[in-house]
Amino acid sequence: MxxxxxxxxxxxxxxxxxxxxxxxxxxxxxxxxxxxxxxxAVSETFGAYKYEDIVDSLEAYGYVVHSxxxxxxxxxxxxxxxxxxxxxxxxxxxxxxxxxxxxGASAGAHIAMAVSSLNGHPVNYVLLGANSDRLExxxxxxxxxxxxxIYEASDRIAGKDYTYWMEQSPDALVFDQLKxxxxxxxxxxxxxxxxxxxxxxxxxxxxxxxx
Numbered sequence: 001m002x003x004x005x006x007x008x009x010x011x012x013x014x015x016x017x018x019x020x021x022x023x024x025x026x027x028x029x030x031x032x033x034x035x036x037x038x039x040x041a042v043s044e045t046f047g048a049y050k051y052e053d054i055v056d057s058l059e060a061y062g063y064v065v066h067s068x069x070x071x072x073x074x075x076x077x078x079x080x081x082x083x084x085x086x087x088x089x090x091x092x093x094x095x096x097x098x099x100x101x102x103x104g105a106s107a108g109a110h111i112a113m114a115v116s117s118l119n120g121h122p123v124n125y126v127l128l129g130a131n132s133d134r135l136e137x138x139x140x141x142x143x144x145x146x147x148x149x150i151y152e153a154s155d156r157i158a159g160k161d162y163t164y165w166m167e168q169s170p171d172a173l174v175f176d177q178l179k180x181x182x183x184x185x186x187x188x189x190x191x192x193x194x195x196x197x198x199x200x201x202x203x204x205x206x207x208x209x210x211x
Contacts, residue, residue: 024099024204025090026058027083028067029108031129031189035070046187057192058103061201076107080114087119097121097145101204105129105189106158110139113165117141122173126150126200128189131160143169148203149177150196157186178209 033041034051041049051069058065066086070079087100101124104112109130116125127149135158147169149162162177169175180195182188188196199209 022099023095024063025095025101026063026065026204027086027100027102027112028055028058028065029083029102029104029111030054030067030069031106031108035072035074035107039069043187043190046185046190048190050191054192057197063101063204076111077114080111080118083111083115084119087115087121087123091121097123098206100124101126101200103128103200106186110135113139113141113143116143116145116147116172120144120171122146124148124203126196126203127162128196129155129158129186131162131165132158133160136160136164141165141168143172143175145172146174146203147172147176148199148209149175150199150209151177151179152184152186152188153179153181154183155186155188159186176208 030051031049033043033049039051041051043049055065055067083102090100091097102112102115103126104110105128109127112125112127113130121144123145125145125147127147129152130149131151143165149165151159151161153159161179162175166175166177178199180188182193182195202209
C-alpha cells in the first residue's frame with residue numbers, strides 16, 4: 001500500500017513506469033470512525049470500515065494513492081491546508097490538475113470541501129455522504145474544481161443532496177451530483193462497492209457519472 005506522500009518535504013513514491021505527465025493521483029480521506037478507532041474500525045450499525053480495501057482498490061486501478069489514518073482530534077482546517085499545499089506541489093511537478101482527485105468520505109469529505117474552498121486549481125473532487133442541514137448552517141465554503149457529490153437515499157446521517165453547495169459555488173468548473181440506492185445507509189462508504197467506486201472512476205477520468 002502506498003501511504004501518504006509527504007510532498008512538501010520532497011518525499012514521494014512514484015508508481016513504476018510513470019512520470020509526472022501521466023500519473024493520476026488520488027487523495028483518499030476516510031470517515032470519522034477510522035480517526036477514532038484506527039484502520040480496523042467497526043461500527044455497531046454499519047459494520048467494518050474497509051479502509052485498506054478501499055485504498056487497495058484505488059491502487060489496483062493504477063492510481064498513485066495518498067492516504068493515511070488521521071490521528072484523533074485532527075484539526076480539519078489545518079489538515080485541509082496541508083492537502084492544498086501538497087496539491088500545489090504536485091502541480092509544480094508538472095502533474096496536470098485534471099490528473100489529481102480528492103475523494104472524501106463523510107468527515108473526510110468535509111476536509112475535501114475545505115480543500116476545494118481553499119484551492120483554486122481545477123482538480124477533481126468526489127464527495128461521499130457529506131451533506132446535512134447542520135453542515136450547511138455551519139460552513140460558508142465556496143468550492144472550486146470539478147466536483148461530484150454522491151449521496152445515498154437511505155443515509156440518515158449525511159444523505160442530503162448537494163444543491164446548496166452547487167448554488168454556493170459559482171466558480172466551480174463543474175458540479176454534479178449522483179443519488180444512489182444501496183440500502184446501506186451511511187455505511188455505503190465503508191467499503192469499495194461499485195455503486196460509488198464506478199462513478200468515482202469515471203469522474204477521475206474526466207467523464208460524467210451515469211444516472
